[in-house]
Amino acid sequence: MLFSDLTINDDKPIYIQIKKYLEDMISKGLLPHNSKLPSTRELSLILNVSRNSIISAYDELKSQGIIYSISSKGTFVNSHNNITNGTWNIDYKDFENDYIKIANDMDIMKSEIRWRAGQISFKSISPDGELFDMEELKKSFLNRFNLEGHKLLNYGYAQGYKPLIDYLHKYMNKKGVDTTNKEILIVNGFTEGLNLIISALTNKGDYILCENPTHNTSIKIMKTHGINIIPVNINENGLDFDDLDNKLKIYKNKIKFSYITPSYHNPTGMVMSPENRYRYYNLMKKYNIPIIEDGFNEELLYSSSHIFPICSLDNNNNGVIYIGSFSKILFPGLRIGWILCDKNLVDRLESVKRCINIHVSFLDQGILYDYLQNGAFEKYIKKTRKFYGDKFNFAKQCVKKYIKCEHIIGDGGLHLFLVFKNINTRELLNRCYKKDVIFMPGDLFYIDDSGFNTLRLGLSRLSDKDIERGIRIIGETVDEMKLDNLN
Amino acid sequence: MLFSDLTINDDKPIYIQIKKYLEDMISKGLLPHNSKLPSTRELSLILNVSRNSIISAYDELKSQGIIYSISSKGTFVNSHNNITNGTWNIDYKDFENDYIKIANDMDIMKSEIRWRAGQISFKSISPDGELFDMEELKKSFLNRFNLEGHKLLNYGYAQGYKPLIDYLHKYMNKKGVDTTNKEILIVNGFTEGLNLIISALTNKGDYILCENPTHNTSIKIMKTHGINIIPVNINENGLDFDDLDNKLKIYKNKIKFSYITPSYHNPTGMVMSPENRYRYYNLMKKYNIPIIEDGFNEELLYSSSHIFPICSLDNNNNGVIYIGSFSKILFPGLRIGWILCDKNLVDRLESVKRCINIHVSFLDQGILYDYLQNGAFEKYIKKTRKFYGDKFNFAKQCVKKYIKCEHIIGDGGLHLFLVFKNINTRELLNRCYKKDVIFMPGDLFYIDDSGFNTLRLGLSRLSDKDIERGIRIIGETVDEMKLDNLN
Numbered sequence: 001m002l003f004s005d006l007t008i009n010d011d012k013p014i015y016i017q018i019k020k021y022l023e024d025m026i027s028k029g030l031l032p033h034n035s036k037l038p039s040t041r042e043l044s045l046i047l048n049v050s051r052n053s054i055i056s057a058y059d060e061l062k063s064q065g066i067i068y069s070i071s072s073k074g075t076f077v078n079s080h081n082n083i084t085n086g087t088w089n090i091d092y093k094d095f096e097n098d099y100i101k102i103a104n105d106m107d108i109m110k111s112e113i114r115w116r117a118g119q120i121s122f123k124s125i126s127p128d129g130e131l132f133d134m135e136e137l138k139k140s141f142l143n144r145f146n147l148e149g150h151k152l153l154n155y156g157y158a159q160g161y162k163p164l165i166d167y168l169h170k171y172m173n174k175k176g177v178d179t180t181n182k183e184i185l186i187v188n189g190f191t192e193g194l195n196l197i198i199s200a201l202t203n204k205g206d207y208i209l210c211e212n213p214t215h216n217t218s219i220k221i222m223k224t225h226g227i228n229i230i231p232v233n234i235n236e237n238g239l240d241f242d243d244l245d246n247k248l249k250i251y252k253n254k255i256k257f258s259y260i261t262p263s264y265h266n267p268t269g270m271v272m273s274p275e276n277r278y279r280y281y282n283l284m285k286k287y288n289i290p291i292i293e294d295g296f297n298e299e300l301l302y303s304s305s306h307i308f309p310i311c312s313l314d315n316n317n318n319g320v321i322y323i324g325s326f327s328k329i330l331f332p333g334l335r336i337g338w339i340l341c342d343k344n345l346v347d348r349l350e351s352v353k354r355c356i357n358i359h360v361s362f363l364d365q366g367i368l369y370d371y372l373q374n375g376a377f378e379k380y381i382k383k384t385r386k387f388y389g390d391k392f393n394f395a396k397q398c399v400k401k402y403i404k405c406e407h408i409i410g411d412g413g414l415h416l417f418l419v420f421k422n423i424n425t426r427e428l429l430n431r432c433y434k435k436d437v438i439f440m441p442g443d444l445f446y447i448d449d450s451g452f453n454t455l456r457l458g459l460s461r462l463s464d465k466d467i468e469r470g471i472r473i474i475g476e477t478v479d480e481m482k483l484d485n486l487n
Numbered sequence: 488m489l490f491s492d493l494t495i496n497d498d499k500p501i502y503i504q505i506k507k508y509l510e511d512m513i514s515k516g517l518l519p520h521n522s523k524l525p526s527t528r529e530l531s532l533i534l535n536v537s538r539n540s541i542i543s544a545y546d547e548l549k550s551q552g553i554i555y556s557i558s559s560k561g562t563f564v565n566s567h568n569n570i571t572n573g574t575w576n577i578d579y580k581d582f583e584n585d586y587i588k589i590a591n592d593m594d595i596m597k598s599e600i601r602w603r604a605g606q607i608s609f610k611s612i613s614p615d616g617e618l619f620d621m622e623e624l625k626k627s628f629l630n631r632f633n634l635e636g637h638k639l640l641n642y643g644y645a646q647g648y649k650p651l652i653d654y655l656h657k658y659m660n661k662k663g664v665d666t667t668n669k670e671i672l673i674v675n676g677f678t679e680g681l682n683l684i685i686s687a688l689t690n691k692g693d694y695i696l697c698e699n700p701t702h703n704t705s706i707k708i709m710k711t712h713g714i715n716i717i718p719v720n721i722n723e724n725g726l727d728f729d730d731l732d733n734k735l736k737i738y739k740n741k742i743k744f745s746y747i748t749p750s751y752h753n754p755t756g757m758v759m760s761p762e763n764r765y766r767y768y769n770l771m772k773k774y775n776i777p778i779i780e781d782g783f784n785e786e787l788l789y790s791s792s793h794i795f796p797i798c799s800l801d802n803n804n805n806g807v808i809y810i811g812s813f814s815k816i817l818f819p820g821l822r823i824g825w826i827l828c829d830k831n832l833v834d835r836l837e838s839v840k841r842c843i844n845i846h847v848s849f850l851d852q853g854i855l856y857d858y859l860q861n862g863a864f865e866k867y868i869k870k871t872r873k874f875y876g877d878k879f880n881f882a883k884q885c886v887k888k889y890i891k892c893e894h895i896i897g898d899g900g901l902h903l904f905l906v907f908k909n910i911n912t913r914e915l916l917n918r919c920y921k922k923d924v925i926f927m928p929g930d931l932f933y934i935d936d937s938g939f940n941t942l943r944l945g946l947s948r949l950s951d952k953d954i955e956r957g958i959r960i961i962g963e964t965v966d967e968m969k970l971d972n973l974n
Contacts, residue, residue, distance in 0.1 A: 036660075082765040083768065090775070090805055090829070095688040100687035104838040107842075132636075132640055134632070138629070142625070150616035151616070187844075200586055200587035282570065285571055286571065288575075290577050313569075313570055331640045333643055334849075335844060342577070342579060348587055349587070351587070352586070354590070357675035357844075359822065361820065
């Protein structure tokens, strides 16, 4: 403790002894530049001497420039003797590589308009936190914590928490996936999963086949790694297989991966039909292009029950790398997802995970595992499906009623996708913003600078009342724009 | 639900109707390849028909190759019509880039010998979980969860949980750091912090100045990004400033960053003196080389109280990027650390964090914040300092008593570093392994393929009894090797 080794004696005035002590500490470098000293009141209490002695000591030191005061902030050390003169101001922009530049340029949190209190926002597709089973989760925490808290709070394994991995194997088995030759790696959400794969298995300039439009975060991740994205059109009937055939013929051996979101695709909300899942898988198999399957929102499949992930077609083979996550319905704040793929590949990716951040929080994995295995999840998912299903159907009715658009796309999930004729949705957004309604302009999801006639409506966190009011306002604004276009 | 739309009528034999239904489902693609069918017993219960009808239906389908059985596993769909023939086996090694290759080659979890039950292991420097305040942490969870559980379980902000950020600002202020022009980014532990900085601010072939030896994970992170590491020697007196001057002269304008761990340096356990901290800072300032300061184990500074982080010398400037973490003493399973640096740089790094995994678990950040701010941490750290301090002193005495080595290095912390003359510590490790004692061979921490005469003893998780026994065995083995060398 500072001052604990100062003993005041009777040889010299007290303020001189205090001053000398501080001078020594500072010149020895034991009190760093700009560090804060106790107030005169505090120090008089600590040393049990009069406050005047402290004031005198500080005043002397101040006059020598050894300490300085800032009013209402305190007294600080000015050990200018120890630090060389002159400021040191680095412009870190000069250090930036392409990676951070692209990550910033494509960060929609920085470029897109922000929600203002009171606005109706159709931007988000985060789950409605009000649905979360708080009591069940609390129980899971307490149960897991009491069972093995010490273990969960210490370092764990890069691959993940074993009981959660085992649970997810069974979970995927139930979806028709034979995991015999596959393995699971726990990651910090879908985003980390995709980033891990792209950063480990591609090189700058590689080609990846993607649905167009697609998840904007996935586009961003690929672009930061210098990937050339080959767009395959989606139209109101789903993936355009003619366009796919065409792209396959053009790029053939150049294509490293294909990336696809078969269920409640973001942003269109479409669910790929079983027939098309086979067709897609077979095509990729034929061209020997491994599939990165985004398991996004698969858990919400409520209108159509028997649909299987594409990776269930890959049993005994290893052509599909599946990335799963519950984040769109369950606790995204926990950041837990998983990669399911070829066993040997998981073994290799595990070392990359260890390089990046060692492992996902074991406490979170333990809590999630407990919650999943005690049956609470199944009850929750039923409730959630019904809740979002009703919301989706209601919103779709509202759009039909209020908005004149060419196509209303989406089979369910947390969002709807609208396609217009001759309406620029950026302009529509600007106009709606003034009326306190915002949404996601569709171009954000397009690879090829198109989609300016589309928009995504995220529904998950809005009341029916706000959904109707917001959609009505968008509809009225579309009508205004049509009128303006005529004039 | 499967079978819920099957209504049995009297027109045809029951088994024919069931067979027809399954055939349709499979040919429509609604039952994926290899998916499991209910057992004949289950299905007879579901459909309320005799089990014999089911058996007949399954037998017919089997004879047509549409389903197949595996004994003791069940009956599965064989929709060979839907999936093209032939296996699909990708060798993902062909996809690997240098990043994943180096991450695997340098993964000591894969290359180093593993702990066997019953062995005394000096490998770990993880904290002793028995010291954790389980009750306090549980209280923090319940308190934070009740206050704002819904918020913590949903998506948060890339920069981190605001109350934790504010707490860490004050925490760093207390260490003499003026954070006015600086900002904090919460990351998944030190590892992610360093990886983020290196991946965003360097390019392949860049030069970084490092203490030699240094933290093996840091070496690995730099190597995966293709960095040329310039080693600066550490000897028994600490950083060799002559060597540093020399390297600065040789590489001068080529050096992008310097990386340093001033407190309880890993692996040597040395604490850099205040004078040397000034000297180092001034030198880097002079050469305009930003410092990446690893705040590793700073919290454990027990033998020497007034020592400040180097970033406290950087007030009003922006030459230091500090990476902090409590992981070596507090809850490493949570994976929480922070980067403190130039405000504008944090703003840019935030977008990279968003690209990598969006943000650190908000639940974990909330729990940690609650624990830190309620005062439990201060009590814990006092207890911990005493506990590890005693352990360290005891171990040092044991080494002096049992092991003949040239230098015993380390000022405290969770480990000791030994330097030998004419003893190869890899051979020593092999011999000790047979006697059920293991440690970290020192060469792992060296940049330049040296250090084969050094080793690190991690002490944190061993009892005094095991420490003494283990060190005695190492000492005896050293003696054996010396004898063998003479013969």
